[in-house]
Amino acid sequence: xxxxxxxxxxxxxxCTYTGADLAGTTRLEYPQNVRVVRVMCSSRINPSFIFxxxxxxxxxxxxxxxxxxxxxxxxxxxxARRRLATAKxxxxxxxxxxxxxxxxxxxxxxxxxxxxxxxxxxxxxKNLGPQMKLKIQEP
Amino acid sequence: xxxxxxxxxxxxxxAVLMEMGTLIAPVKExxxxxxxxxxxxxxxxxxxxxxxxxxxxxFFPQKEDFVRYKTAEKLSAAETVLLDTKxxxxxxxxxxxxxxxxxxxxxxxxxxxxDPYWHHRRESTTIFGYAFDLDKPVDPADFYNTxxxxxxxxxxxxxxxxxxxxxxxxxxxxHKGEKLLAQLSALTSATSGDEQYYEEYLQRGKDYKTRFxxxxxxxxxxxxxxVFENTDFWKEISSACLSCGVCTFxxxxxxxFDICDDTLFSKGTRRRVWDACMFTDFTLExxxxxxxxxxxxxLRQKFCHxxxxxxxxxxxxxxxxxxxxxxxxxxNIDIFAFVNIATRAKWYQxx
Amino acid sequence: MIRFKQIxxxxxxxxxxxxxxGEVTVVLAYGKGYDEKHPMPYAAKKIADVEDLVFNEYCNxxxxxxxxxxxxxxxxxIAVKAADSRAVVQLIQExxxxxxxxxxxxIPIHGMKDPRTGEVIDGKTTCGMYTPVLYDVLLNDDVHxxxxxxxxxxxxxEAMDKDERWEFWKKELDKCIRCYACRKACPMCYCDPCFIDxxxxxxxxxxxxxxxxxxxxxxxxxxxxGRCVDCGECxxxxxxxxxxxxxxxxxxxxxxxxxxxxxxxxxEDKPVLxxxxxxxxxxxxx
Numbered sequence: 001x002x003x004x005x006x007x008x009x010x011x012x013x014x015c016t017y018t019g020a021d022l023a024g025t026t027r028l029e030y031p032q033n034v035r036v037v038r039v040m041c042s043s044r045i046n047p048s049f050i051f052x053x054x055x056x057x058x059x060x061x062x063x064x065x066x067x068x069x070x071x072x073x074x075x076x077x078x079x080a081r082r083r084l085a086t087a088k089x090x091x092x093x094x095x096x097x098x099x100x101x102x103x104x105x106x107x108x109x110x111x112x113x114x115x116x117x118x119x120x121x122x123x124x125x126k127n128l129g130p131q132m133k134l135k136i137q138e139p
Numbered sequence: 140x141x142x143x144x145x146x147x148x149x150x151x152x153x154a155v156l157m158e159m160g161t162l163i164a165p166v167k168e169x170x171x172x173x174x175x176x177x178x179x180x181x182x183x184x185x186x187x188x189x190x191x192x193x194x195x196x197x198f199f200p201q202k203e204d205f206v207r208y209k210t211a212e213k214l215s216a217a218e219t220v221l222l223d224t225k226x227x228x229x230x231x232x233x234x235x236x237x238x239x240x241x242x243x244x245x246x247x248x249x250x251x252x253x254d255p256y257w258h259h260r261r262e263s264t265t266i267f268g269y270a271f272d273l274d275k276p277v278d279p280a281d282f283y284n285t286x287x288x289x290x291x292x293x294x295x296x297x298x299x300x301x302x303x304x305x306x307x308x309x310x311x312x313x314h315k316g317e318k319l320l321a322q323l324s325a326l327t328s329a330t331s332g333d334e335q336y337y338e339e340y341l342q343r344g345k346d347y348k349t350r351f352x353x354x355x356x357x358x359x360x361x362x363x364x365x366v367f368e369n370t371d372f373w374k375e376i377s378s379a380c381l382s383c384g385v386c387t388f389x390x391x392x393x394x395x396f397d398i399c400d401d402t403l404f405s406k407g408t409r410r411r412v413w414d415a416c417m418f419t420d421f422t423l424e425x426x427x428x429x430x431x432x433x434x435x436x437x438l439r440q441k442f443c444h445x446x447x448x449x450x451x452x453x454x455x456x457x458x459x460x461x462x463x464x465x466x467x468x469x470x471n472i473d474i475f476a477f478v479n480i481a482t483r484a485k486w487y488q489x490x
Numbered sequence: 491m492i493r494f495k496q497i498x499x500x501x502x503x504x505x506x507x508x509x510x511x512g513e514v515t516v517v518l519a520y521g522k523g524y525d526e527k528h529p530m531p532y533a534a535k536k537i538a539d540v541e542d543l544v545f546n547e548y549c550n551x552x553x554x555x556x557x558x559x560x561x562x563x564x565x566x567x568i569a570v571k572a573a574d575s576r577a578v579v580q581l582i583q584e585x586x587x588x589x590x591x592x593x594x595x596x597i598p599i600h601g602m603k604d605p606r607t608g609e610v611i612d613g614k615t616t617c618g619m620y621t622p623v624l625y626d627v628l629l630n631d632d633v634h635x636x637x638x639x640x641x642x643x644x645x646x647x648e649a650m651d652k653d654e655r656w657e658f659w660k661k662e663l664d665k666c667i668r669c670y671a672c673r674k675a676c677p678m679c680y681c682d683p684c685f686i687d688x689x690x691x692x693x694x695x696x697x698x699x700x701x702x703x704x705x706x707x708x709x710x711x712x713x714x715x716g717r718c719v720d721c722g723e724c725x726x727x728x729x730x731x732x733x734x735x736x737x738x739x740x741x742x743x744x745x746x747x748x749x750x751x752x753x754x755x756x757x758e759d760k761p762v763l764x765x766x767x768x769x770x771x772x773x774x775x776x
Contacts, residue, residue, distance in 0.1 A: 047712045048685070048693055048705075055701055056403070068772070078766035082749065085774035086715045086763065089744040090708060093647075093737065095656025103775045133656055136701040139403035170731035191729060192667070201667065202697040279525050379531040381555070381674035385729050388669050401695040412696045418670070420687045434559075469671050469727035470551060471528035 005059035005125040009034040009118075010049070012042045014072035015107045016064030022111030030115040031122040034062060042066070042103075043076035047087035050101060054091075054134035060100045060125040062117070067105040077105070096133055099124050140311045141334055142326035146185065149307070151325040153230070154180035160226035160263075163197050165190055174229075185231055185269065185307070188278055193391035193463060194236050195243065197229050198260045201388075206409040210402060222256065227264040231300070234292035234344075235283040235459040237268045239391035241295055245453050246394050265319050267309070268296025273343050280462030282475055284349040288459060291344025301340045308337050349460065351479070356446075356456040359478060363447035370435070376477050377438040379470045386464035386474065387415035392445070392457045395421075416440050446478050493630070497597060498545040500629045501569060504595055506540045508567045514593055518556055519569035520549040527605040531556065545569070547603045550611065552721045554578045554677035557587050567593040569629075571602070573721035575622035576754030577677040580717055583754070583761055586680065596625025598633040604726060613638035615735050617720035623755055640720055641743045647736060659737075665730045666703045668696065672734055673710065675727035678717045685709060711737050716745040716762035719754040748774045 011017040017038045023030065039045065042065025053061050063084060071077040084103050092098045104117050144152055156162045157180060164183040165172045172187040174194045208217035240261070247257035270291035271277075277290075284290060293299035297316030301308045308329055311317035320326070329337075366372055387393045397414040400407055414421060417437050423429045431437050449457035458475070465473045505517040521532025521542045529544050531551045553568050554577035560566060566587075570578060575596060581587050598621040602611045612618065618640035620633040647655060670686075673679045685693055686706050694705035718738045725735040746752050749762045749770070 048709050051705055051708050052693065055705060068770070069768070075766065078768070078770065079764070081770055081772070081775065082763055082766055085748055086741065086745065087712060088775065089748075090711050090715075090737075090741060092652070093655065093740045094659050094704075094708060095652045095654075097652060105772075133660075134701075134704060136403055139401045139406055139408050139695075168730075170729065202699060378533045378556075381671065381727075383669060383671040383674035383727070385669045385671045385727075388667055389729065397696060399696055401697065410697060412698070414696075415669075418687075420683065465524060467729045469675050469723075471523040471530050473524040476524060 003126060003130060005033050005122060005130070006057060007034045007060040007062055007122065007125060008053045008058045009036040009062045009064065010042075010045055011036050011038055011063075011106075012044075012065040012072075012077070013038050013040045015066035015070070015105075016042075016114065018108035019064070019106045019110045019114045022109065023114045024111075026111050028111060028115040030118045033122045033125075034118050041071065041073050041076040042080040043071075043073075043083070045080060045084065047083060047090075050084075050087055050091070051134070054096065054100070054131060055136050057131075057135050059128070059131045060102075060121060062121050063101075063103045064106045064114070064117075065103070067107055070107065096131075097128050099128055100131060140317055140320050141308060141329040141337060142310075142320055142323070143303070143306050143308045143329045143333060144326050146302070146305055146307050148325075149183060149185065150180040152323065153177060153183045155323060155325050156228045156230070160228060161223070162228045162230060163194070164228075164230035174231075183230065185302075188271075188275070189233050189236075189461060189463070191463070191467065192389055193239065193461065194229060194232050195239065195391050195394075197227065197264065198240065198257050199243070199247070199394065199396075201413050203256060203411045204408050205411065208407050208409070210405045210407060222259050224263070227260065228267065229264050230267040231269045232266055232296070233271060233461070234268060234290065234294075234296075235281075235288050235461045236391050237266060237295035238283075238288050238292070239459045239461070240266070242392050242455055242457060242459070243394060245455065265297045265315055266295065268293060268299045268312075270299070270301045270340065270344060271347065272302055273340065273347050277347065277349055278462055278466070279350065280465035280473070281460055282349045282351050282354075282462070283460035284345075284347060285351040285354050286456065286458065286460045289341075289344040290347035290349075291341045293341070301337055303333065303336050303340075306333075308333055310337060351475070354456070356450045359456070360447040360450040363443050363478070367439070367443060367447075373435040373439045376480065377435040380434050380438050380472055381470055382417050382419065382434045382437055383469065384415035384417045385467045385469065386472075387417055387441070388413060389463040389467045391459060391461060391463070416444070442474070442478060494546050497599070497629050498543065501545055501595060501597075502540050502543050504627055504629065505534055505543060505567065506537060508593060509534065509537050509540065514565040514567040516560070516564065517543075517567040517569075517595075518553040519595070520544050520551065520553075545597070547601055548605050550602055550604070550723070550726060552577055552675070552677050552723045554581060555675065555723075557581055557592075557677070558680040562588070563591060565591055565593075567595060569595045569597060570622050570625065571597050571599055572619040572622050573617045573719050574677075575624050576617065576619075576719035577721060578754075579624050579757055580678060580719055580754035580761070582757045583759055584678075584717075589757055593627070594622065594625045596622035596628045598622065598628065598630050600633050606726070606731075611722065613640040614643045615725065616640070616722040624757070641739060644736065644740055644743065647740070660700065660704075662732050663703045663707050664700055665732055666698060666707070667730060668698045668703065668706070669729060671727040671729065672724035675723040676714070677719075677721070677723075678714055679710075681713075685713070707734070707737075711741055714738060715741045716749065716751070717753055718742055 065077045162177040166175045167184040171191045204220045247254040297313045311320045395414045422431045445457040508514045517534040520529045523530040552574045600620040694702040
């Protein structure tokens, strides 16, 4: 059986989640590996969620938010951009493959983009293989 | 029985011990020496003053799993983690640390409640005590002699080791030690000159002075009780304290622990881990109330537990003067010197 | 010629003046420890305490960590070296202390030593600056030269292959005994409760083994991003010698490159992660 990655997707309610809905209503096909969690804004994301996700067995983490400048709450994603960029640098220096964590700005009308990003990211994770470094093996 | 071995050939002895069971001995690391389960007989290094972490983890490990369970199943289906039944050899323990095991026995191994894990490990371990090197200067942080433990005190060890130039003399102290020593063919018999050297060494050890001339535990206990309510005093001496927890973790006679259930999805382990009264949330109650939120309250608790309450309750001071707390403290707090100040230096003077 | 004795004399003089005039109620500096190589942090409150003040090459402690213990509004004089002054500036940025409540006794110095190794402390394990960035009084002449970039030491680790780096950090962080000395020694770790103490949610377990250790340290590195002033105290406090300063330096370097701001340099700055610029580029997410 080929490797089916487990990917945690965190999508902001106003843009990315709506975009994902659009991908669904327009019957676009994309891999089923991304398990989406909805947050009100990308700035809700505590970088510890990312680290914890990898510990709990996620092979990849995909974060989606509104385009900078278009945040429903004006400035949320501007803070999130800085915060998540720092988290990415930390994972990289710790030795985790940089391709495992990605941040994308996907608006509510970009159903196509959502499907494309999910497809591309899932393939990328499939190539990287299962994430074993941070994964907790035994409690 | 007295036997000996050339120190450079110690790996012959350690190899034999490794075959007979589990060997725990000092190993050199970047930060200093520490006791470890030996995988390679050549790893053992006896060229040290004392280890950073105390050897209490041989009997009371920092993490100890008790029960493994699955959340969907009945409690009765949980499996108990079985203890290793192999004999254990704890090699190279300084006299103050050997004494600490006896103090810890009060809590884990005496009538009333016996901790089966501690008890089992104590029974299956043979302790190779190791006298301090009397030709080297004493560490300024130590005061074991002042507490009645000499630098070459064989009490509590099963086999006691003394350095003689390039050789190591090993003497059996208990019946367990004698039986083991007889089996170890890697050792050679000692000469009568060695016997004399050993006896003299034990005598010399009694005169190997550490700081502070003498200590009267009852007097300290009384004084600390007197000064307990003096908040200003405690605030003053705790002004540098970070309340981190290092002193507790390196101390051979600290024994607080926490039991936690670590569950990951449907599998979990109930385990015991070390805890420290210096941690901010040590006394955090389920209601949210915490009686010791200030650093001075926690520091006062630590001092008074070890130097007052313990003496009142068990008649023994909860300290062996190994000096680890002082050496490892990030802000160089000298715990016993503070006890000194607290008790107004009436009963002992600094050397 | 480093004149530690002269700095000590000037420190005592300034402290006496400040306490006598009532301008401050406490002077945070250094006092005698159990021997020469192990001075202790000391808070002088009475004029008689001033005599016990000490300054020598082992006075490495970052006194800024004690500032948050005093109620807001307490007038405090604090002896600061370069990184310590940056920590004070950072605390002012984060509104934990007010500039007006502090008198900074700056000590420009190069030649501080680590008591564990006897080595001179320089940019390899610290911020590489030797003159305080903020001060009211200087207790020594300005120190010139000795410029060494604080990030040079990272080159070796950045050049490593990611798997090699993972092995390195796993080995180092497995040594951690979860004593939390690093957290307590850090001037910026003042959160009560700290995330690691929380049980709802439980971020990591208490056992000193890999998963909990990783979670604790990686999260701590993130919580200090853009706030760490590279004083190196965390690594000096660690009883098992984990080179935490390496990771903190890397995060500080990345934050400097991404956001063009260094931690604790000016009291007018805002900490980088509670700020944004519209011109922040998406490139930082690559």
